[in-house]
Amino acid sequence: MPDFSPTEYAVPGFVLLVLIEMIWAWRRRPDAYEPRDTLTSLAFGLGSTVSGLLFGGFFFLLFLGVWEYRLIDFGPEWWAVWWAWPLCFVLDDLKYYWVHRAGHRIRWMWAAHVNHHSSQHYNLSTALRQTWTGPFTFGFLFAMPLVLLGFHPLMIAICGGFNLIYQFWIHTEAIDKMPRWFEAVMNTPSHHRVHHATNPRYLDRNYAGVFIVWDKMFGTFEAESDDEKIRYGIIKQLGSFNLLWAVFHEWIGMLSDIWRAPWKHKLSYLLREPGWTHDGSRDTSDTIRARWQERQAAENSVASENAIAGEQEPA
Amino acid sequence: MNYSPELVQFLGSLVAILAVAGLAWWMKLGGAPELSNEKEAQAAASEAMDGFESVETAVDANGRGAILRDRSGCLLLLKQHGNKFAGRLLTHSATGRIDKDKLVVDSGERRFGVVALAIDHAQSWADRINEVRSASDA
Ligand SMILES: [Zn+2]
Ligand SMILES: [Zn+2]
Numbered sequence: 063m064p065d066f067s068p069t070e071y072a073v074p075g076f077v078l079l080v081l082i083e084m085i086w087a088w089r090r091r092p093d094a095y096e097p098r099d100t101l102t103s104l105a106f107g108l109g110s111t112v113s114g115l116l117f118g119g120f121f122f123l124l125f126l127g128v129w130e131y132r133l134i135d136f137g138p139e140w141w142a143v144w145w146a147w148p149l150c151f152v153l154d155d156l157k158y159y160w161v162h163r164a165g166h167r168i169r170w171m172w173a174a175h176v177n178h179h180s181s182q183h184y185n186l187s188t189a190l191r192q193t194w195t196g197p198f199t200f201g202f203l204f205a206m207p208l209v210l211l212g213f214h215p216l217m218i219a220i221c222g223g224f225n226l227i228y229q230f231w232i233h234t235e236a237i238d239k240m241p242r243w244f245e246a247v248m249n250t251p252s253h254h255r256v257h258h259a260t261n262p263r264y265l266d267r268n269y270a271g272v273f274i275v276w277d278k279m280f281g282t283f284e285a286e287s288d289d290e291k292i293r294y295g296i297i298k299q300l301g302s303f304n305l306l307w308a309v310f311h312e313w314i315g316m317l318s319d320i321w322r323a324p325w326k327h328k329l330s331y332l333l334r335e336p337g338w339t340h341d342g343s344r345d346t347s348d349t350i351r352a353r354w355q356e357r358q359a360a361e362n363s364v365a366s367e368n369a370i371a372g373e374q375e376p377a
Numbered sequence: 378m379n380y381s382p383e384l385v386q387f388l389g390s391l392v393a394i395l396a397v398a399g400l401a402w403w404m405k406l407g408g409a410p411e412l413s414n415e416k417e418a419q420a421a422a423s424e425a426m427d428g429f430e431s432v433e434t435a436v437d438a439n440g441r442g443a444i445l446r447d448r449s450g451c452l453l454l455l456k457q458h459g460n461k462f463a464g465r466l467l468t469h470s471a472t473g474r475i476d477k478d479k480l481v482v483d484s485g486e487r488r489f490g491v492v493a494l495a496i497d498h499a500q501s502w503a504d505r506i507n508e509v510r511s512a513s514d515a
Contacts, residue, residue, distance in 0.1 A: 081397070081400070084397075084400065084404060087404075087406055088406060092407065093407065095407060097398050097406060098407075098459055100397065100398045100401045101395070104398065105394060107394075108390050182463070293424050299425070299461075299463040300488065301458045301463035302489065303459070350427055353427070354428065
């Protein structure tokens with residue numbers, strides 16, 4: 063059985079590319095990096111490998127147990143079935159889309175995934191900002207269909223590793239747009255900038271890992287617009303570089319909400335979207351988007367009234 | 378002595394990330410943006426809180442922060458965070474006081490912290506912040 067972890071081999075490449083992007087920033091966009099932010103993001107990356115080391119084995123054994131009940135048997139030399147690899151990669155990317163979507167729409171999952179988004183910067187170091195607390199969510203359940211289909215857990219892990227490696231390079235502002243055919247099929251820096259944006263029009267969009275087609279298929283795609291400056295991060299920016307706070311703030315917030323909530327609402331604070339409250343006292347991405355759309359509509363109607371009044375304004 | 382390969386790898390990585398962050402600092406990446414006028418503060422405010430329309434703005438004399446009020450009386454505090462700005466709508470847990478002619482705003486959130494602003498009419502801003510507090514205490 064092959065034993066191979068692609069992300070481990072990629073780390074020196076990650077470091078090299080971060081250094082190259084830092085030189086780009088130094089020459090053209092010094093504001094693209096902030097040393098304390100970079101340190102926090104890199105510490106997230108290191109901590110997440112420790113978390114993976116501590117909990118990864120448990121989930122691997124769990125998957126191996128479930129694999130015993132597989133529908134399709136690829137045989138004892140499952141790794142030699144060449145076509146299973148690209149198939150597994152594509153299906154794993156579909157799985158990633160849904161885990162990631164859940165990561166933004168279910169607060170329990172968001173408590174872990176928010177870590178990846180809590181930087182106000184968007185550079186290659188942001189890509190390494192990976193969660194420590196993923197094992198405490200139910201994200202692993204999303205892989206079960208793949209295991210039950212018959213893909214060996216190791217094959218899934220390797221495909222997932224390459225998926226993560228792919229996602230590294232798209233965390234940059236140094237690349238504007240890729241060729242059109244590429245932008246149409248693949249996740250790119252442009253598409254993923256949208257995903258990290260807090261601008262209302264961009265909230266909860268572009269969940270893709272490698273293939274952007276999933277977003278187009280499931281109605282969550284939004285193209286990057288050239289005339290809107292992107293702001294990165296989360297709705298309520300942390301305003302702190304404290305690493306442990308950055309790791310646990312949403313867990314603390316969620317648990318204290320659950321603690322204080324009336325019994326019949328407790329579960330909703332765990333399973334509903336981030337920002338949901340039983341008394342509507344906070345914003346969710348949906349309420350923010352709705353308010354923004356209202357404002358846009360009001361501005362447009364003023365603009366069209368002006369146009370009717372004879373002011374020659376281009377539409 | 379015998380160290381586990383995991384520990385060696387961890388310590389090596391730790392040194393590497395400190396080196397990379399140190400390099401970013403040495404290259405003087407980042408910088409400290411300043412809010413030089415009300416317009417810039419209003420732009421930063423509407424970014425921090427989408428759609429926030431200020432009717433009154435007080436910008437820190439050093440450009441490190443600002444406090445703004447909208448038509449409905451909501452107060453938004455902006456502070457420099459790294460080379461960006463972060464903001465909070467002030468709630469009843471916020472307090473305002475005057476210290477050496479500066480308005481000192483405690484956001485009420487420990488990690489967001491306390492922001493000192495050198496602004497005109499500091500006392501009336503402090504009063505407003507504390508009004509939010511007493512209004513919801515009633
Ligand atoms: Zn995300
Ligand atoms: Zn990302």
